[in-house]
Amino acid sequence: MEVESLNRSSSEINLPRDLEEIATTRPIYKGKSPHKKKKSDRPQTESVVYLDLSRLLKPFGYVNPSLRRVWFVKDICGIVCAVFTWLLIFYAEWVVLFVIVLHESSSFTSYLHGSLFYCCSFLAFASHIRAMLTDPGAVPKGNATTEGIKSLGLKKGEVVFKCPKCSSIKPDRAHHCSVCQRCIRKMDHHCPWVNNCVGENNQKYFVLFTLYICIISIHALYLAISHFIFCVGRDWKSCSGMSPPLTTILLIFLIFEGLLFGIFTGIMFGTQMSAVCTDETGIEQLKKESRERRSRWLSMKAVFGHPFSIHWFSPFATPRFLTSEKIYHSV
Ligand SMILES: [Zn+2]
Ligand SMILES: [Zn+2]
DSSP, X not given: OOOOOOXXXXXXXXXXXXXXXXXXXXXXXXXXXXXXXXXXXXXXXXSEEEEOOHHHHXXXXXXXXXXXXXXXXXXXXXXXHHHHHHHXXXXXXXXXXXXXXXXXXXXXXXXXXXXXXXXXXXXXXHHXXXXXXXXOOBOOTTOOSHHHHHTTTOOTTOEEEEOTTXXXXXXXXXXXXXXXXXXXTTOOEEETTTTEEEOTTTXXXXXXXXXXXXXXXXXXXXXXXXXXXXXXXXXXXXXXXSOHHHHHHHHHHHHHHHHHHHHHHHHHHHHHHHHHHHTOOHHHHHHTOOOOXXXXXXXXXXXXXXXXXXXXXXXXXXXXXXXXXXXTTTO
16 A cells, blocks of 8 residues: 655654654643643634525425535635626526527527526536535545554555654645645535635536536637627617616626636636646646646546546536545545
8 A cells, every 4th residue: 555645744654663752742832831822723613514404305205314424614704705706697597588588589599598597507507506516525524643643554665655744644745725624535626716726526517517608608708798699780679678788787797797707716726726637736736746647538538437438528426436535534
């Protein structure tokens, strides 16, 4: 079993010689009052809570045991950004339906565009919810105890790493997130727009979120510009249920939103796909960490689940991961 991590910033523990050392390690106060604790030693409030969503859905007859413990990051900045994202999606849906689709002359084409737009925006919203509420691959907090390390069954000479911030056994490719206050497996970055880390378990949903937002942004851009031309061609007569100035403002804002988020999510999608194909996370790219990498196809399957099917594009399909990577998951 390969357990040696390349992250040199963590506390290195050689087993079994140093096993007792980790169990007895306590904060040392050099030249300071033992009553004055360091900032890192003060008890911190949990930044992650587990929500019980099964109660909410029970009256509707939907019972799912996995919803009894749903991951949620208590970060006010992330919550504001996530709600703002939903509002932007709902705004685009409202303008597309009430300003554009219901007032186009060719009803079949406009309804087809409307259906496609609503379908993709629903998939974008669902991907966002799943990226936000899925445990990104958090390592159990404080599991770097004597018992925890013994249960790994390591052989002599094998090395594990302890995160000094959350006292967990740090698996290979895991990094500590200061917002989640946890070590996250294969952490790419913490994204405030989905109010969560992007890691091993939710990267698929994040990639789908950027893809569907990019698609609806380009689509909204096309619909808004073509409807604007349509209105000008008809001299603003019965092209919208609203006054020409209000219609213009709503369309210009939709064009601005589509342009901005189309470029932003397009770049994010490209960056994420490049990271997936090269089997290198955003943090590994920044730190220039060298390690053995999987092939492009194997890396894709590790993120989206395997084998390849339509489920790769569905935010409702949970990917089946390669079990060989879950070395420390049971600790
Ligand atoms: Zn940590
Ligand atoms: Zn995080």
